[in-house]
Amino acid sequence: MDTKFFLGIVLAIVVVFAGAAVYSGLTKNQTAVAAPAAGDRDVLYQVSTIDALMQGVFDGIRPVKEIRRQGDFGIGTFDALDGEMIVLDGVVYQAKADGRIYPADDRMTTPFATVTFFDQDRTEVTEQPMNLSEFSSAMERRLPTGNMIYAVRMHGTFPSVKVRAIPAQHKPFPTLAEASKNQSVYTYTNSTGTVVGFFTPVFFRGVNVAGYHLHFISDDKKTGGHILDITIPAHTTVVYDITPGFAMALPTSGDFTGVDLSKDLTGDLAQIEK
């Protein structure tokens, strides 16, 4: 590998906090408006935290329109945990529990999402078929560091893709673990499509899913969801976008301010994600 020089990156992030009733004490009256600046491509933009989602903070706080403004690639969920979000080539899709994919409207909202602008920095090619955990281990040995955020994209015909989507929840919201008991699971064979997701470092535990968090969408945009497992064939090209910038918007309204985010929920999360 060559050692090159980092010539300079300028990142600009414009985060629009939409109008929302605010938890008492968390009040702001700001109306400053800024135009999006160029060069904001190497930032993982995140709405809320994974542990808040784990605790049932499912109220959508940011519109899909803003998500598209922060990235053209990514994953998340929707208001009331209504399905899995896939953002691919600038289009936002909703994989619902009925097993279908719907285009997401700009006015829909999300309680948790992570997006970036995808730029290819690095590619790896799988040498043999592997499942999700084998893929994770194999890439751990190949990536230059596990202390970095990477956006991950791969396209192929996958012998087996097991995905889930969770139906919309109702208030009072359950925890993610409770909600996932009613999840729909679909296993597709020889499905051609794209894996969309991120690798985040272990030190992001609580904030994001440490390790890989991947969603799937078929080329015909008919099937997809949160990947529980996948068979990745040999000779699949895995594209990585190295993303050293991180931007997060914490909710200032709704359940977020009241839930207990002090516990380490890594173990609970691992059970739900697989």
Add this chain to the structure above:
Amino acid sequence: MDTKFFLGIVLAIVVVFAGAAVYSGLTKNQTAVAAPAAGDRDVLYQVSTIDALMQGVFDGIRPVKEIRRQGDFGIGTFDALDGEMIVLDGVVYQAKADGRIYPADDRMTTPFATVTFFDQDRTEVTEQPMNLSEFSSAMERRLPTGNMIYAVRMHGTFPSVKVRAIPAQHKPFPTLAEASKNQSVYTYTNSTGTVVGFFTPVFFRGVNVAGYHLHFISDDKKTGGHILDITIPAHTTVVYDITPGFAMALPTSGDFTGVDLSKDLTGDLAQIEK
């Protein structure tokens, strides 16, 4: 407390990644330049992570000039762990192990810093004298949520302020725990000055110092450092800036990519910080 409405905030963050040799594989060639946009005041901007600093990642990666661009208020350290950084009213100070304060040059660099633009959102007034842990407990009961980032500022004549500063380290860098064994500790009585720092939520563990992380600088700009303990008199006004946005720049060069950031260092950190 009133429940008000969040009228709308637009945040823009411009993160300038200065030229630096990049760990092989972590390469970028981007030259996009963006002008800082208005309205970027409610973002905590952070360079690197506290656990990286704990592990001895002391190479300065961002210039003071950039720190000033991201905020007028905050704390951090300098290249090689040479003293404590205090950013107050847009001026960057260096509290060195010799017990003196120096103005920081724009070309100096930092391996870890957190800054924001300080705007008063909320004030609390202490009812009785308290030390640092009593202050932390008292404010825990008063703040609307512990799941939020707050910038914290208070001015007064403090009966006792115990501060530390660590002398510049040499390569190969030790851990922060090792380096802190040679720290200089100064205790000032009836010192008039400003406490500058942040409260970050427990779920930031590994990323930032969960709870309060406070530095001190005297009004005459002669003494200060990282606060190990402080006696806060009754009737002190504590000003909070609610900061729902978080932006972090991970190092793409130097030791960061190689250190083990998988462990929970919360306990080690608590020993060093007090």
